[in-house]
Amino acid sequence: MARTAASLATRLRHAGERWLFRIGAPEPAPIRLGQRRIYVLPSAAGVGFALALLVMLLAAINYNLSLGYALVFTLGGSAAASILHAFRNLYGLSIRPGRCAPVFAGETAVFSLLIDNPASRRRPALRLGAQGQWSAFDLPAAEETAVALACPALRRGRLALGRSVLETRWPLGLIRAWSVFVPKADCLVLPTPEPDPPPLPPAGGDATGASRDARTGDEDFAGLRAHRSADSPRHVAWKAVARGGPMLTKEFAAGEGRELLLDWDRLPAGLDAERRLSRLTAWVLAAEREGRRYALALPGIRIAAATGRAHRERCLRLLALHGLPDPTAEDGA
Template sequence: MKKPTIDGFWQRWVNRRLPRSDRQTFSQKNLFILPTGAGVMFGALLLIMLITGINYQNSLIYMLTFVLGGVFVGAMHQTHRNLAGLTLALSRAGEAVAGGTVPFSLRLTAGKDDAIAVHVSSGGSLPVWVSVPAGQSRDVSVLVWAPRRGYVRPDRIRIETRYPFGLLKAWSWLRPVSAGLAFAKPITVPELSATAEDGENEAVASVQAGSDSADLRPWREGDSSQRVLWKRFARTGQLVVADWQGQTGDPQWLDFQAFIGASSEMRLSYLAFLVDDRQRLDVRYGLSLPGQLIEPDSGAAHAVRCQRALAVWGREKPRDKEPRRFGSRLKSTGADLESLDVASSGSPQ
């Protein structure tokens, strides 16, 4: 059992104070403010000046200390006010290939005061600086790192300001509900990257007669023996089939089960490459995944649909754990009582 830590307590407290939402309006309930390094040094200087003034009973030092102290207090109110009333909303969770960054489009809407020199970031991404006039909106895009395919949802998107003097920083977070997508990273299929050799050129040429394009793929049950490249089989022991697609021919199927011996992630990467290749050739194709079948079609919209299916295959949408409810603390509702009555009536006597 893990021992509770200060960081763990802090994270849970922040999560309770900032529940997940695609829209957050900042106020004194969810804004945090602390001195920066320069602010700490400034406070230490004021303390030294105050001690010096008390020691020498110097009215000029007193006056300068209190004036600078007033500047510090005024900066604290202005820094907090710079974010108070500002609304940060997630406009769109983007899509990108795994191993890159997924863009999250955000909209900042200022309240009755200007929001000056505000920066928004997520994790280790570079901050995006923006100033929002009172009553107006500005759109920004934050890049979130996506190391692997699937759903991408940042735990927190940070908003911060150090205006006007950099002596204090006020910050908060948006904890979005919506998630972006990281597509499977395309990897060239070995059979497609290989070129036809020797008599295979002739075999492919004969197969291509009356068609527009041909590809080499592993043999699948039900394929005609006339399509098999027997010279390659004699040389390598691999059954390779010449597959073609004409404008009036039958649509090609991209099958998850076709890549025997490859891991699931490798198969998805192969299929992602084939989807891009089919889109480039502008031919009809379908996608067959375990538990899912996408009918043959063509075009950019069909390619995006297939890439999304590959991205989320075997993945579950991110969701937060719900608090556990214990019997003595659970208040019975009418629906609960009704379900208990139905259960008791159906049980044997």
């Protein structure tokens, strides 16, 4: 019940902010904070300070204390002046999104926003927030600063930074000045690689990994590695085990010029879509580490065999966005 009420309150607050602050689609860069984009209200400390001033004023009136009047009006004037200082601390700033490196699902996406201070004065005590995460920073005079914001990436696909807030309570903490904006910033979240995947499928073989047994005669022995639960028993170094050694698995290297096909349709039928993507991701990374040329086949999409960073990133992007709506359709070749 409490969680439902909190969720409803959050949705109502976001709806109110969309209406009040005109929050909509992501804005093109740079986002400049002008007079109409900065909002100023008393903070919780400011409300308490105002109540204290009111009590002091009533006491001064009741006892006709001249020094009481002077103290109340001096403190009130300082609080009023802080409104202007808080506003000027945000006024004129320019914001544009930086690059966010792809991450695997379950990791943390680090967004970077470049905030430019064109004025000849520093901007202290600023805070940037999005998705419940906050980062505090200062802006030097006439400089651009990159501010990092770490957000959890729970699901594969594109993670948009979304509604962001830049705020300050400088100089006294009595006034909160803030601006709400939606930058064009997103992060590509890749499928989590399978922790202990089967060996890479042989060139032209079955992607389940089982047919590697039938092709060991066409491959060269490359060495031994630690045994994994998915390895075939035929590849276990039983002589080493009989001598009391650890469980090891024989590795074979395919001949030069042979290409791998990482095919969605050749994976075991018992794997669901997410587990297929997880295994293909692990195989793409493994093939790249071994310097093998590999092709990727997904339903309706086939990427020709290649190797290198650009090929790896293209394949991982297709795996991350498989089955999800994505405006960039150039990878569907």
